[in-house]
Amino acid sequence: MDTNKLVRDNIRRLKPYSSARSEFQGEASVYLDANENPMNAPYNRYPDPLQGELKAKIAKLKGVRPSQIMLGVGSDEPIDLVFRIFCEPRQDNVVAIEPTYGMYRVCADINHVEYRGALLNPDYTLDAGRLLAAADEHTKVVFLCSPNNPAGNLLDRDAMRRVVERFDGMVVIDEAYVDFSSEPSWLTELDHYPNLIVFQTFSKAWGLASVRCGMAFAAEEIIAYFNRVKYPYNLNLLTQQFVSEQLDHAPRMQEWVAGLLARRTVLAAELAAIPWVRKVYPSDANFLLVKVPDANALYEKLVSQGIIVRNRNHISLCTGCLRITVGTEAENNALIRALHA
Numbered sequence: 081m082d083t084n085k086l087v088r089d090n091i092r093r094l095k096p097y098s099s100a101r102s103e104f105q106g107e108a109s110v111y112l113d114a115n116e117n118p119m120n121a122p123y124n125r126y127p128d129p130l131q132g133e134l135k136a137k138i139a140k141l142k143g144v145r146p147s148q149i150m151l152g153v154g155s156d157e158p159i160d161l162v163f164r165i166f167c168e169p170r171q172d173n174v175v176a177i178e179p180t181y182g183m184y185r186v187c188a189d190i191n192h193v194e195y196r197g198a199l200l201n202p203d204y205t206l207d208a209g210r211l212l213a214a215a216d217e218h219t220k221v222v223f224l225c226s227p228n229n230p231a232g233n234l235l236d237r238d239a240m241r242r243v244v245e246r247f248d249g250m251v252v253i254d255e256a257y258v259d260f261s262s263e264p265s266w267l268t269e270l271d272h273y274p275n276l277i278v279f280q281t282f283s284k285a286w287g288l289a290s291v292r293c294g295m296a297f298a299a300e301e302i303i304a305y306f307n308r309v310k311y312p313y314n315l316n317l318l319t320q321q322f323v324s325e326q327l328d329h330a331p332r333m334q335e336w337v338a339g340l341l342a343r344r345t346v347l348a349a350e351l352a353a354i355p356w357v358r359k360v361y362p363s364d365a366n367f368l369l370v371k372v373p374d375a376n377a378l379y380e381k382l383v384s385q386g387i388i389v390r391n392r393n394h395i396s397l398c399t400g401c402l403r404i405t406v407g408t409e410a411e412n413n414a415l416i417r418a419l420h421a
């Protein structure tokens with residue numbers, strides 16, 4: 081597959097902005113090239129547009145090459161860039177599993193690109209045939225999310241592989257919750273599939289949602305397009321340095337995840353033991369989808385007690401469902417007490 085052919089003509093032809101920091105790379109003693117203020121080091125200087133130091137660390141941790149990484153302001157940025165790089169407004173379309181994360185549709189709407197939701201099975205498993213049948217010659221991108229949001233389940237790996245192998249466009253696999261899951265990441269498959277894009281984020285397991293740092297991984301040619309289209313200095317110096325420091329604490333992150341998984345098991349059992357709870361769906365993420373008799377009423381009741389969960393009642397295949405993030409032991413206990421009251 082020639083993935084270059086999937087790229088919009090204007091993007092393929094784009095002459096990207098050439099910043100001072102990208103025209104001269106290396107060490108010098110006098111920098112008079114970027115109209116910066118010479119005072120207030122180190123914040124007076126423009127940051128590294130391609131985040132070399134941070135990417136070197138991430139590459140080592142994830143077992144990929146730095147040239148296969150794009151870093152963005154959350155996953156929001158690479159999601160939007162996928163549309164801007166591959167989808168001709170008012171002409172191309174994307175196909176996504178449904179239900180899933182809401183940002184794919186919002187970015188499609190903003191970019192005036194048709195969004196096609198392909199329903200999962202009622203138990204939230206993936207029907208690769210149905211998904212592929214929703215695509216046509218104008219479909220440039222397929223969005224998969226595993227573990228999926230809001231259901232929390234991993235999609236079947238063989239079904240996902242069928243999509244990656246049979247679809248002749250780009251396939252995004254959003255792995256925002258991969259650190260909580262029992263299955264390995266798709267990052268190991270990057271070298272086999274030139275049409276694969278994997279998203280991960282620092283917002284969940286790493287506990288850095290407020291920092292806004294997301295990762296896209298793909299073949300070097302695809303990452304080169306991301307780098308040309310993104311704002312030159314999308315990640316500021318503070319973010320680059322702080323995330324780099326946080327990466328030194330991977331063992332602490334693993335401990336957090338282990339604790340969270342233990343609390344998820346307890347919370348799932350406590351929820352399932354409530355007689356009127358209809359179903360607690362199996363989860364490979366840091367949240368549980370729970371089916372109840374009247375989701376709207378229960379949501380309001382919890383709000384009135386200062387406990388906020390996510391009401392997914394209006395989402396396809398999620399009628400009657402609340403999505404509950406696994407919190408601290410005290411937070412989970414407060415929820416359970418409120419549900420028994």
Ligand SMILES: *Cc1c(COP(=O)(O)O)cnc(C)c1O
Binds near residue numbers: 156281
């Ligand atoms: C939470 C979440 C993200 C993270 O988004 P950021 O912009 O990185 O905070 C990405 N994808 C899914 C499916 C999510 O649920």
